[in-house]
Amino acid sequence: MSTTTARVRRKPLLAVMLTMVLLLLTACGGKVDTVLTLKDDGSGVRAMTITVSKDDMEKVKGGAPAVDGVIKKNIPAAMKYSGMSRGVDTGSTVYSFQIPFTDEADYTSKVIAVLGAGNVVDREVQVTLKVYNSVFKKGVELKENFASTDLFQWLVNALVKTGTVSDENKSNIMELGNSNVEIDGVKHPAGSQMRYNTVQELGFDSVTVVTEGLGTDEYTRTIIYNLPRVSYAADEKGFDEFFKKSTPEGGELTPPASTDTTWRMVFKASSPDDLKAKTNTALTSESTDFAISSGPDPEVPMTMLTTVVDSAECSAICLRDAAVRSFVVVPEGWQSPSQPTTIDDKQAVAMSPQAPLQMRRPVSFSSIDVAVDIKGDEGGSMVTKYAVPAADAKALGEGLQQMLTPPAAVGSIEVADGDDVVVYTTTVAGSSLGDLGRRLGEIVSLPDGAPWVSLVETDGGGMFSKEYRLTGNLGLSSQVYRSQVGKEVSWTITLPSNMTIEPGSVPAGASINGSTITLKTLSRQEPVRLSVVASTGNMAGWILVGALALVLVGAVVGILLLLSRRKKAQSASASESAATQQHPEAFAQAPGAVPQEHRAQYSHQPHQPHQQSQATPPPYPQSQATPPPYPQSQATPPPYPQSQATPPPYPQSHSTPPTQHLPESQPTPPHRPSDQQ
Numbered sequence: 001m002s003t004t005t006a007r008v009r010r011k012p013l014l015a016v017m018l019t020m021v022l023l024l025l026t027a028c029g030g031k032v033d034t035v036l037t038l039k040d041d042g043s044g045v046r047a048m049t050i051t052v053s054k055d056d057m058e059k060v061k062g063g064a065p066a067v068d069g070v071i072k073k074n075i076p077a078a079m080k081y082s083g084m085s086r087g088v089d090t091g092s093t094v095y096s097f098q099i100p101f102t103d104e105a106d107y108t109s110k111v112i113a114v115l116g117a118g119n120v121v122d123r124e125v126q127v128t129l130k131v132y133n134s135v136f137k138k139g140v141e142l143k144e145n146f147a148s149t150d151l152f153q154w155l156v157n158a159l160v161k162t163g164t165v166s167d168e169n170k171s172n173i174m175e176l177g178n179s180n181v182e183i184d185g186v187k188h189p190a191g192s193q194m195r196y197n198t199v200q201e202l203g204f205d206s207v208t209v210v211t212e213g214l215g216t217d218e219y220t221r222t223i224i225y226n227l228p229r230v231s232y233a234a235d236e237k238g239f240d241e242f243f244k245k246s247t248p249e250g251g252e253l254t255p256p257a258s259t260d261t262t263w264r265m266v267f268k269a270s271s272p273d274d275l276k277a278k279t280n281t282a283l284t285s286e287s288t289d290f291a292i293s294s295g296p297d298p299e300v301p302m303t304m305l306t307t308v309v310d311s312a313e314c315s316a317i318c319l320r321d322a323a324v325r326s327f328v329v330v331p332e333g334w335q336s337p338s339q340p341t342t343i344d345d346k347q348a349v350a351m352s353p354q355a356p357l358q359m360r361r362p363v364s365f366s367s368i369d370v371a372v373d374i375k376g377d378e379g380g381s382m383v384t385k386y387a388v389p390a391a392d393a394k395a396l397g398e399g400l401q402q403m404l405t406p407p408a409a410v411g412s413i414e415v416a417d418g419d420d421v422v423v424y425t426t427t428v429a430g431s432s433l434g435d436l437g438r439r440l441g442e443i444v445s446l447p448d449g450a451p452w453v454s455l456v457e458t459d460g461g462g463m464f465s466k467e468y469r470l471t472g473n474l475g476l477s478s479q480v481y482r483s484q485v486g487k488e489v490s491w492t493i494t495l496p497s498n499m500t501i502e503p504g505s506v507p508a509g510a511s512i513n514g515s516t517i518t519l520k521t522l523s524r525q526e527p528v529r530l531s532v533v534a535s536t537g538n539m540a541g542w543i544l545v546g547a548l549a550l551v552l553v554g555a556v557v558g559i560l561l562l563l564s565r566r567k568k569a570q571s572a573s574a575s576e577s578a579a580t581q582q583h584p585e586a587f588a589q590a591p592g593a594v595p596q597e598h599r600a601q602y603s604h605q606p607h608q609p610h611q612q613s614q615a616t617p618p619p620y621p622q623s624q625a626t627p628p629p630y631p632q633s634q635a636t637p638p639p640y641p642q643s644q645a646t647p648p649p650y651p652q653s654h655s656t657p658p659t660q661h662l663p664e665s666q667p668t669p670p671h672r673p674s675d676q677q
Contacts, residue, residue: 472530
């Protein structure tokens with residue numbers, strides 16, 4: 001027999017031996033028994049044994065030691081092997097394994113590792129392994145979605161790989177035995193995929209968490225626990241102890257009224273991390289999440305976009321079907337994507353644990369002040385001051401300044417940083433009012449058209465005044481229309497200083513101070529429409545009136561002077577006549593008087609005062625008019641060359657000047673009216 005033939009003949013023998021091993025493992029298979037022991041702290045061990053009978057083991061080449069060798073060489077690190085031992089049945093062999101764990105998470109991770117070693121990837125591993133011993137829950141909850149045979153798939157694969165079992169029969173190598181959960185030394189049946197639940201629930205049937213303080217440096221969280229009164233009555237001491245331990249430092253707890261079932265806990269937190277830690281304490285949890293981020297909205301100018309993540313769970317203190325409902329209070333002026341609900345008289349929006357919440361906060365200007373200066377033919381300007389809270393200006397960054405800055409060809413901007421506010425001042429000036437309107441049209445888009453302004457003279461003036469009409473349609477930057485303002489927009493419109501504004505022509509609610517109009521618009525989007533009547537003096541009319549007045553005054557003054565001179569002349573003549581009648585001898589002896597011998601010839605001549613007065617030269621070369629011989633007249637020149645005052649012709653005079661005789665060559669003195677009497 002050739003070697004080849006021998007080898008061929010030996011192959012059937014080897015096949016028979018493999019079949020016997022397979023029959024050993026598949027006829028009944030190795031029986032897998034499980035005991036999962038749990039302690040009060042949630043730790044424990046999953047103990048599993050594979051028992052092979054004597055009859056089955058005799059059919060395995062190499063016997064029990066061969067199987068022991070395969071186990072030691074291929075066992076996963078997450079599982080421990082205690083070796084083989086004699087079974088209770090005569091001749092049976094027992095292989096012992098353990099998976100120790102400290103808690104649910106540790107147990108789950110080790111199970112996943114063992115299943116992975118056996119290439120069991122057809123499912124998502126689910127494990128619930130909890131031990132409850134609180135006022136809210138008492139008992140054990142165990143639930144798995146795998147069997148112990150799944151945990152030994154690695155051994156089946158190793159036996160196939162070594163040729164001990166064919167691949168077609170690997171699913172029949174093992175069979176499940178008993179599966180139990182052991183609590184306090186007592187075993188309880190749990191099924192192939194272990195299920196065991198002895199939980200008694202007395203927890204809250206709902207928990208509501210309300211958070212306010214978005215946009216500030218401090219958060220206030222209110223937790224509302226709803227506890228049925230029958231549950232509280234079952235263990236009042238236990239519930240009171242829970243609330244005492246669960247109230248964070250600085251928090252306040254308000255028990256329910258006699259007919260109420262809600263407990264309220266309120267506490268403050270200085271940061272999101274502080275808020276999470278205190279909430280975990282209040283809910284006996286480790287899964288609270290809270291985060292907030294804020295920045296400029298890339299789509300909407302002058303708007304902050306705030307993203308909030310908020311979730312919490314209360315499985316340790318709530319009933320099985322209960323869940324935490326989270327809300328955040330929407331600050332005033334913020335915009336929420338969903339309809340708010342009212343909680344404690346505050347508008348709050350519900351949070352979803354699956355998705356963050358995004359809210360928009362339009363940034364409000366502290367004030368907007370607009371000053372429009374109308375200079376007529378010299379053009380005009382519009383200066384706008386935007387005041388923004390310093391914190392918001394810092395948050396918006398350069399985007400805010402870029403939004404407000406007019407194009408270089410249109411105007412300019414200046415920024416003044418303050419502790420409380422930042423003021424952005426934009427200036428747009430035009431060489432004419434038309435130029436100003438065109439420049440404003442580059443940055444302003446009004447609901448009813450482009451901005452414009454005009455100041456023209458009308459036909460309503462007169463001789464002494466000119467009438468003008470200021471018309472226009474003005475507004476703010478188009479970017480500002482999409483933003484917010486905290487209060488009214490203040491407008492100041494100044495006309496040339498020599499103009500007087502007609503009160504009835506200004507917009508309703510406006511005030512006038514000289515040539516300045518002040519008004520407020522209730523909305524940043526409300527344009528200012530102008531149709532104002534103003535007047536100024538007509539200089540040409542006043543010049544004409546002044547010239548006429550000067551002519552009239554000159555005429556009046558001339559007439560008054562003429563009347564005054566005539567009155568003085570008449571008064572002087574009357575005074576001389578009266579003096580001559582009362583003192584003729586004094587008049588005769590008075591220096592410069594007409595000699596007595598000449599009076600007779602004059603007395604018989606008819607009286608012609610005007611003709612003689614004008615033809616006869618005065619006896620004194622100093623006087624052009626006939627001087628009266630009386631001292632009462634200031635206008636009469638004295639008869640003395642010394643130009644002294646004419647002494648009175650009365651005896652009271654201290655000295656009588658020597659009599660002066662008229663030269664014969666001089667004309668005859670004029671006839672005096674007194675000589676005819």
